[in-house]
Amino acid sequence: MAEHLIEALTYAPIQRAAMACVLCGASCSLLSVFVVLMKMPLIGVSMSHAAFAGAVLGMLLNFNPFLSGFTLCLLVAGVLGPLSDRTDMAPENVLGIMFSFLMGLAFLGMGILTRTKAGALNLMWGSLLSLSGSDIIILALITLVLVLFVFLFFKEIRSVLFNRRLAGASGVPERLIYYALLFLTGAVVSSNLATVGGLLIFALLVQPGATALQLTYNLKHFFLISAASGISACIFGLIVSYIFDLPSGASVVLMATTIFATAYIFSPKRRSTKLRKENLSHENDAR
Amino acid sequence: MTKSQNIIDLNEIIVRKGKGLLLEGISLSVSRNEFVGIIGPNGAGKTTLLNLIAGFERFEGTLSLFGHRETWMRSRETRLRVGYVPQLFQIDPAFPILALEAVMTGAIGRLGLLRSIGRGEREKAMRLMEMMRVDHLADRPLGQLSGGERQKVSLARAILQEPDILLMDEPTANLDMAIQKEVLNLIDEIHKREALTLLFVTHDFNMLPSAMRRAVLLNRGKKVFDGDINTALSGNTLSRLFQYPLETFERNGRRFVCYG
Numbered sequence A: 001m002a003e004h005l006i007e008a009l010t011y012a013p014i015q016r017a018a019m020a021c022v023l024c025g026a027s028c029s030l031l032s033v034f035v036v037l038m039k040m041p042l043i044g045v046s047m048s049h050a051a052f053a054g055a056v057l058g059m060l061l062n063f064n065p066f067l068s069g070f071t072l073c074l075l076v077a078g079v080l081g082p083l084s085d086r087t088d089m090a091p092e093n094v095l096g097i098m099f100s101f102l103m104g105l106a107f108l109g110m111g112i113l114t115r116t117k118a119g120a121l122n123l124m125w126g127s128l129l130s131l132s133g134s135d136i137i138i139l140a141l142i143t144l145v146l147v148l149f150v151f152l153f154f155k156e157i158r159s160v161l162f163n164r165r166l167a168g169a170s171g172v173p174e175r176l177i178y179y180a181l182l183f184l185t186g187a188v189v190s191s192n193l194a195t196v197g198g199l200l201i202f203a204l205l206v207q208p209g210a211t212a213l214q215l216t217y218n219l220k221h222f223f224l225i226s227a228a229s230g231i232s233a234c235i236f237g238l239i240v241s242y243i244f245d246l247p248s249g250a251s252v253v254l255m256a257t258t259i260f261a262t263a264y265i266f267s268p269k270r271r272s273t274k275l276r277k278e279n280l281s282h283e284n285d286a287r
Numbered sequence B: 001m002t003k004s005q006n007i008i009d010l011n012e013i014i015v016r017k018g019k020g021l022l023l024e025g026i027s028l029s030v031s032r033n034e035f036v037g038i039i040g041p042n043g044a045g046k047t048t049l050l051n052l053i054a055g056f057e058r059f060e061g062t063l064s065l066f067g068h069r070e071t072w073m074r075s076r077e078t079r080l081r082v083g084y085v086p087q088l089f090q091i092d093p094a095f096p097i098l099a100l101e102a103v104m105t106g107a108i109g110r111l112g113l114l115r116s117i118g119r120g121e122r123e124k125a126m127r128l129m130e131m132m133r134v135d136h137l138a139d140r141p142l143g144q145l146s147g148g149e150r151q152k153v154s155l156a157r158a159i160l161q162e163p164d165i166l167l168m169d170e171p172t173a174n175l176d177m178a179i180q181k182e183v184l185n186l187i188d189e190i191h192k193r194e195a196l197t198l199l200f201v202t203h204d205f206n207m208l209p210s211a212m213r214r215a216v217l218l219n220r221g222k223k224v225f226d227g228d229i230n231t232a233l234s235g236n237t238l239s240r241l242f243q244y245p246l247e248t249f250e251r252n253g254r255r256f257v258c259y260g
Helices: A002-008 A012-037 A041-060 A065-085 A091-113 A120-125 A133-152 A154-162 A164-169 A174-191 A197-215 A219-244 A248-265 A268-286 B046-054 B076-081 B099-111 B119-131 B147-160 B177-193 B235-242
Strands: B006-017 B020-031 B035-039 B060-065 B068-070 B082-085 B165-169 B197-202 B214-219 B222-228 B246-251 B254-259
Touching: A002 A219, A012 A041, A012 A133, A012 A154, A012 A174, A012 A197, A012 A219, A041 A065, A041 A091, A041 A120, A041 A174, A041 A197, A065 A091, A065 A174, A091 A120, A120 A197, A133 A154, A133 A174, A154 A164, A154 A174, A154 A219, A154 B099, A164 A174, A164 B082, A164 B099, A174 A197, A197 A219, A197 A248, A197 A268, A219 A248, B006 B046, B006 B197, B020 B046, B020 B197, B020 B222, B035 B046, B046 B060, B046 B082, B046 B165, B046 B197, B076 B082, B076 B099, B082 B147, B099 B119, B099 B147, B119 B147, B119 B177, B147 B177, B177 B197, B214 B235, B222 B235, B235 B246
Parallel strands: B035 B197, B035 B214, B082 B165, B165 B197
Antiparallel strands: B006 B020, B006 B060, B060 B068, B214 B222, B246 B254
């Protein structure tokens, strides 16, 4: 079987798919650290649906689907950012409305498109095997920007993740970090429409971060574990899909869930937290 | 600062929420190194007052900090000079941050972008944790600390920022009595050791730091008293202000409030 796989890697489409896998896993899983620690999965969902709807509309109107997806993402980010700064409405409700509106928009476009273009379905499920070279270059550039962002602003990111309000109060440019994050989310999500697709990407925006949450208290390790689990979900998902001839996006997502479930079951943190809760908290207070 | 030594100057401040008013024309001056209690029942506007000084709230009227007019948008320099200690907040026990790292987040704004946290900051953070008696917890995940311990970490974090004003929003709320007392003593110690102007918001007349000499009483968005803490804590004043029968008694030179 190994020989068979190595032989497959000599084909250009498979090489591109393998590369895209690593990039998709890396970019989504780095973002998922923010999605999980800032407790904003709904923002992740809304953004991925914005990208999806934008790309579908782009196809409908003969624009580049990546660019139209990205544009709609930025529009949504532009609405979500100020919204989350306001205290007079529950962001969950607005996100819910936005999310279903975008979903409706996307499906409307799909309904019209499937009669004319078969490619539209790929935006939904992704199709690793039909990627072009420029898809890979865009993905690589965006992943690089995201890695640089995390690397250069690590200490600010830590303080914003910990508590946005406190970060702002102590002179950290928390808005800058937050908006950069929304912008990067839009970029990552829209560039990954081609890899895992607009519906399944959400799994990769949550599961790697949730996996890391089971395993470490160290934020650096958190990013690394998240990236490792995201990349391996993509690679092993692709291998499984190749061997058993299954849809690649679905295999990747199910692989991510398997990795999360394994981390959850064997989580050293969960066990120690339970123990601590039972024994230590009262003792601490008595000190 | 020609006008005065006032470090905080509020003049006829109004804060609106929807059609209502959270603050109705509050004026307040605080001079350097003062320790002021902002005391009042729920909904009095205490937290709003603190938030507007911290720069979290839009307002009408004039506000000056360190002799300069400010809006709700603040420069980084001004933010750095105003520290903030929030009420005990929930944190996921699994959240990846250690107590020492949480303290060090206080230095990040001061250091500025693209500069790493050096050993000096780390040592400062450890010294502050020692002062707050939580140095033995430095390597423990913050989410696993008790409420009292987390508030002490929060105090250390705010002081590491090296502010001139420290705003505290009910820092002892939701803590046991013994832990409340301990945190209050630490706040007294902060006031003694650091040259800081302190504003302390609370609804609890009986759990006050002993270094606090001045009380500003708020009720329904208005300032109803501003003066010596012992005058504030007289049964007559309180019952009249809050329209509720309250009595006070004295013990060991301190006044306490109870239901009449």
